[in-house]
Amino acid sequence: MPNTILIIDDDRAILKVMQMNLEQGGFTVFTADNGKDSLSILQEKYIDVVLLDHQMPDTSGLELLKIIKGKYTDLPVIMVTAYGTIEMAVGAMKSGAFHYLTKPINYDEMFLLLKNAMEQRRLLNKVEMLTQEVMKIYGLENIITNNQKMKEVLETALNVADTEATILITGETGTGKELIAKAIHYNSKRSKGPFIKVNCTALSETLLESELFGHEKGAFTGAYKMRKGRFELADNGSIFLDEMGDIPVSMQLKLLRVLQEMEFERVGGGETLKVDVRAIAATNKDLEDAMKKGEFREDLYYRINVITIKIPPLRERKDDIPLLVNYFIDRFNKKNNKNIREASPELLDLLAEYHWPGNIRELENAIERAVILEKGNILTPVHFSSIGEKMTGSELKNEKDEKSLLLELEEKHKSTPDKLARIAGDLKIDPSTLYRKRKKYGLL
DSSP states (O other), X not given: OOSEXXXXXXXXXXXXXXXXXXXXXXXXXXXXXXXXXXXXXXXXXXXXXXXXXXXXXXXOHHHHHHHHHHHOTTOOEEEEESSOOHHHHHHHHHTTOSEEEESSXXXXXXXXXXXXXXXXHHHHHHHHHXXXXXXXXXXXXXXXXXXXXXXXXXXXXXXXXXXXXXXXXXXXXXXXXXXXXXXXXXXXXXXXXXXXXXXXXXXXXXXXXXXXXXXXXXXXXXXOSOXXXXXXXXXXXXXXXXXXXXXXXXXXXXXXXXXXXXXXXXBTOOOEEEOOOEEEEEESSOHHHHHHTTSSOHHHHHHHOSEEEEXXXXXXXXXXXXXXXXXXXXXXXXXXXXXXXEEOHHXXXXXXXXXXXXXXXXXXXXXXXXXXXXXXXXXXXXGGHHHHHHOOHHHHXXXXXXXXXXXXXXXXXXXXXXXXXXXXXXXXXXXXXXXXXXXXXXXX
């Protein structure tokens, strides 16, 4: 039932006139002449906007407004009064009213207010829906892993998400530091606030200062208008300082002040601005080593290093490769209208043997390319020749060592009833991986 209005007024004559005018304007109208009936209607019907009289017989309009907004936070309420005092308007707006009207009512003004209130509610509902979708995507439970180290990372992230602690995420390029940062934000009480990212390595010192703190008009050549910085935009949310180890030493003291005091001045400005921001930093550098070299301030390090989360590289979580491969196949099938069913055992063996210097990002790019190029419905090593070419001599030697080790274990457990389980246990791999390796080396 679209465009539904509830009018609450103790004057039944006014109720009838307002109802007639609104119904002629295309609205569906419900009416109530007291607070109790109005709350019953709100419980039973979907209402788009409430028109609430300031004077009611059983309770004041402001008290009823507070009750309605307490139960239906996104429901716009327009106060209607015969007095039109500034005090009433201010009180109503402070209590959550969308706007107010004075009697006698100007119906053109009313229709415009109703239209604006419905549009605002529609946008708020859309934002809420999108926020919920994003929260689903970045829910920690949605990050797939079988690896114990990664499970410990997720457990730590979940434990600290709803605190105000500053987080330092470390790990090689491509390990998923930003994914963990977003998961922490969207699992925190700040989840409905902004998540603002700053790539600290992509900007010069001058640009980084302006990017972080904003600038006033005329602060430097090219500053044609005032611009808010990332800290200001992140107010009541989280700021993600990506590759923080690359921030110039001269900028680090200014950043330390913001993290400690939550206040700063825009470049070229004198006004001190205060914000409420949770900082999450990430780096692929060894900051302790950078401190020893004088490249990173010790006080800033201890300020951001309240909680450290270290993400293992892909070569240390190879038991996740089959999971990630299937995830990326499904994702890029949908993106490219393909129908790849799975990766072949030979391909999974190849991917498990590779060192992955680019980590998950490199794996993702490799799978996307293969899905696009594959003409059948099974991925094979044919589209991964570049990975084979990148494999080092030691990695290729490991294949020979692996076969020798398998032969030794086959001999060791040949008389054992649960031979395959014993071999898999010795190698610390699951039975399906052992099956593929035995098939690869002709041991089936």
